[in-house]
Amino acid sequence: MAKKQGIVHINHKRCKVCGICVKICPVQNYTISQNKLTELGKCIACLQCERYCPDMALIIDTKDDKKTPTR
Amino acid sequence: MTKELTYLNYLKQERLPHQWCPGCGNGIILKLSCLAMEKLNFPKKGTVMVSGIGCSGRSAGFFDLDSVHTAHGRALPVAEGIKLANEELNVMIISGDGDLFGIGGNHLLHASRRNTDITVICISNAIYGMTGGQCSPTTEISSKTLTTPRGNADTPVNVQAIVTAHNCFYARSTTFHFNHAMKCIFEALQHKGFSFVEIKSQCITNDGRRRGFKNSYEMLMSYKDNYKINNSSNKLEHNEIGIIK
Numbered sequence: 538m539a540k541k542q543g544i545v546h547i548n549h550k551r552c553k554v555c556g557i558c559v560k561i562c563p564v565q566n567y568t569i570s571q572n573k574l575t576e577l578g579k580c581i582a583c584l585q586c587e588r589y590c591p592d593m594a595l596i597i598d599t600k601d602d603k604k605t606p607t608r
Numbered sequence: 609m610t611k612e613l614t615y616l617n618y619l620k621q622e623r624l625p626h627q628w629c630p631g632c633g634n635g636i637i638l639k640l641s642c643l644a645m646e647k648l649n650f651p652k653k654g655t656v657m658v659s660g661i662g663c664s665g666r667s668a669g670f671f672d673l674d675s676v677h678t679a680h681g682r683a684l685p686v687a688e689g690i691k692l693a694n695e696e697l698n699v700m701i702i703s704g705d706g707d708l709f710g711i712g713g714n715h716l717l718h719a720s721r722r723n724t725d726i727t728v729i730c731i732s733n734a735i736y737g738m739t740g741g742q743c744s745p746t747t748e749i750s751s752k753t754l755t756t757p758r759g760n761a762d763t764p765v766n767v768q769a770i771v772t773a774h775n776c777f778y779a780r781s782t783t784f785h786f787n788h789a790m791k792c793i794f795e796a797l798q799h800k801g802f803s804f805v806e807i808k809s810q811c812i813t814n815d816g817r818r819r820g821f822k823n824s825y826e827m828l829m830s831y832k833d834n835y836k837i838n839n840s841s842n843k844l845e846h847n848e849i850g851i852i853k
Binding site: 556589596 | 610611613616619624625626628629630631632633634635636639786823824825828
């Protein structure tokens with residue numbers, strides 16, 4: 538079974554750099570540099586950050602065509 | 609192609625980002641109530657959102673529904689009035705603990721006695737967050753705040769006893785237990801009669817930093833450590849979350 542991969546869309550207008558996603562990510566996909574959230578392309582589409590983001594700034598797409606669950 | 613988050617249709621997206629502090633739990637609860645409404649297919653025209661004063665009182669303005677931002681503590685009587693005027697409306701309240709138990713405490717007592725069909729979602733962050741972090745009715749014992757620098761001496765209000773004394777729906781959850789909190793709101797919206805959902809939420813700016821938390825993630829994880837899900841009992845202990853019907 539192929540590894541699930543995700544594409545991260547960060548809405549920088551909404552992001553307030555609270556750092557919840559940086560800590561909650563199981564693969565350390567996010568870093569904060571110069572007061573801006575950046576991602577490193579290691580996303581496994583577990584949707585934890587999308588779920589706990591209080592500013593609704595993150596949207597995660599999975600790379601395969603299967604429909605991703607919304608949350 | 610970007611996946612579309614359909615629950616965001618219940619929000620006025622042009623008003624985002626909201627003005628709450630970074631890491632505030634209110635945004636998670638905004639999202640939770642949108643998800644629960646989407647699950648039940650609530651129409652935008654037949655739903656009314658009422659809120660009181662405080663940080664959480666601002667949430668009514670973000671919903672793309674008919675919404676009322678009422679006077680301090682008076683969210684419950686206004687919501688009851690709306691429901692009595694038009695019984696076909698779904699009436700929801702999102703308000704804070706200081707607004708519902710502190711200033712509007714007496715209204716909570718009588719709203720649960722009258723058992724009108726409204727749903728209350730209480731964002732309980734155990735602090736008066738907007739005014740700088742004073743001790744509120746739900747502040748836990750020996751917790752440090754602006755007005756109690758040596759630790760709170762009084763026990764917090766027992767909301768569960770007030771609401772369940774009149775056989776109303778009561779549920780307690782936290783922002784960490786995302787699915788559980790959504791289930792609580794989902795069942796509260798379906799329940800006929802007064803239903804009360806208390807969601808523990810983190811306030812890092814005025815509460816957490818005085819209690820020694822470094823960021824809001826640590827506060828989220830403290831809910832994971834401190835609260836256990838209880839599905840069977842008719843009474844919840846202070847460290848348990850669950851639903852009482």
